[in-house]
Amino acid sequence: MIYLDNNATTVIRPEVLEVMSHCWREHFANPASQHRAGRRAQRALEDARESIAQHLGANASTYSPDRVIFTSGGTEANNLALFGLNARAPGKVIVSSIEHPSILGAATELARCGVDVQTIRTRNDGVVDSAHLGELLEQSPTRLVSVMMVNNETGVLQPIEKLAQLCAAANVPLHTDAVQAVGKINVRFSDLNVAAMTVTPHKFHGPVGIGALLVRSDVAVMPILYGGSQQLSSRPGTEPVALVAGMRCALELATQELDSHSRVMAVLRDRFEVIVSQELKDAVFIGRNAQRAPHTTCVAFPGVDRQAALMALDLAGIACSTGSACASGSSEPSPALLAMGCTHEIVRSALRFSVSVLTKEAEVIQAAQRVVQTIAKLRR
Numbered sequence: 001m002i003y004l005d006n007n008a009t010t011v012i013r014p015e016v017l018e019v020m021s022h023c024w025r026e027h028f029a030n031p032a033s034q035h036r037a038g039r040r041a042q043r044a045l046e047d048a049r050e051s052i053a054q055h056l057g058a059n060a061s062t063y064s065p066d067r068v069i070f071t072s073g074g075t076e077a078n079n080l081a082l083f084g085l086n087a088r089a090p091g092k093v094i095v096s097s098i099e100h101p102s103i104l105g106a107a108t109e110l111a112r113c114g115v116d117v118q119t120i121r122t123r124n125d126g127v128v129d130s131a132h133l134g135e136l137l138e139q140s141p142t143r144l145v146s147v148m149m150v151n152n153e154t155g156v157l158q159p160i161e162k163l164a165q166l167c168a169a170a171n172v173p174l175h176t177d178a179v180q181a182v183g184k185i186n187v188r189f190s191d192l193n194v195a196a197m198t199v200t201p202h203k204f205h206g207p208v209g210i211g212a213l214l215v216r217s218d219v220a221v222m223p224i225l226y227g228g229s230q231q232l233s234s235r236p237g238t239e240p241v242a243l244v245a246g247m248r249c250a251l252e253l254a255t256q257e258l259d260s261h262s263r264v265m266a267v268l269r270d271r272f273e274v275i276v277s278q279e280l281k282d283a284v285f286i287g288r289n290a291q292r293a294p295h296t297t298c299v300a301f302p303g304v305d306r307q308a309a310l311m312a313l314d315l316a317g318i319a320c321s322t323g324s325a326c327a328s329g330s331s332e333p334s335p336a337l338l339a340m341g342c343t344h345e346i347v348r349s350a351l352r353f354s355v356s357v358l359t360k361e362a363e364v365i366q367a368a369q370r371v372v373q374t375i376a377k378l379r380r
């Protein structure tokens, strides 16, 4: 099996497994317990929190260690952002039209509860329309804006710094979902001027079941879970020390040689695209005209049903996806691709291939050749 579904999740690195296994053995105690074993677990937890903040570029002026709020993953961190950030303030919530279902679903629930939710348009190249955000901010008071850093289906980079300037001028907090950005592009929390940011390590060879919301020190966050005083009550529940240690290790490894990792992934992605485009002249690479993170290609094969193609590729030994893992299996067309103005025909035939730094060049070449053969066969 050639695994090209790294945007859904990645294989865990052996070094990370080793750290977690040690931690489960040595720091199994509850970090809230007052005995020595509990205090040691607490120290391991807080050391990891500090390292994670540093590696995500949070500096002491915008951040204090207790504001890395650990959650069960990206979905929970995004929900905490939408329901919890600046929640007491009046005004509308603005999200982009290409967000992950964990933001769009939370926004739908907010709307059901009576909150005014507005959506920012996306340009045809897959970039969120910052001028439209400017207009929306001028129309009526806003309590929160949320725009992702890298789109999970196309890999298109979003203009977070520009959007942050607009939000700062309007004095509105901006949350960014950086789940597909960390480990792929340079992410420095404090330089971005955002109020909060979502990350999860299972997208960069860390464990699944853990994530975090980084929150700038001047921003209020209300909990969405109740009943414990852990993490200053902003996210109660016993902290999974070993998962946090695994997240720390994965992040350290992902950021150590980020530039070379990014180059490796871009070469792999480009290699794949060149082979496919040479053989299948009508293949449409969605978002290719915009700046993209290096790990993702979204390609449509007009006339071919994406679900049939996915199954045929699975039989041919290629793991890819029809879009967001949270929405896959659903027959609904991708809202993100539709928001970019793709036709239904393009959306119906689009597949996502995503590499990681551990993907081999030979695998990508093999995979591209098998994609070409499989699509040709389906067309016959």
Ligand SMILES: Cc1ncc(COP(=O)(O)O)c(C=O)c1O
Residues within 6 Å of the ligand: 007, 008, 072, 073, 074, 075, 076, 078, 100, 102, 148, 150, 151, 152, 177, 179, 180, 200, 202, 209, 211, 324, 325, 326
């Ligand atoms: C952009 C983005 N945000 C959020 C998530 C959800 O993260 P998790 O699977 O950890 O809940 C994903 C997962 O695919 C994602 O790609």
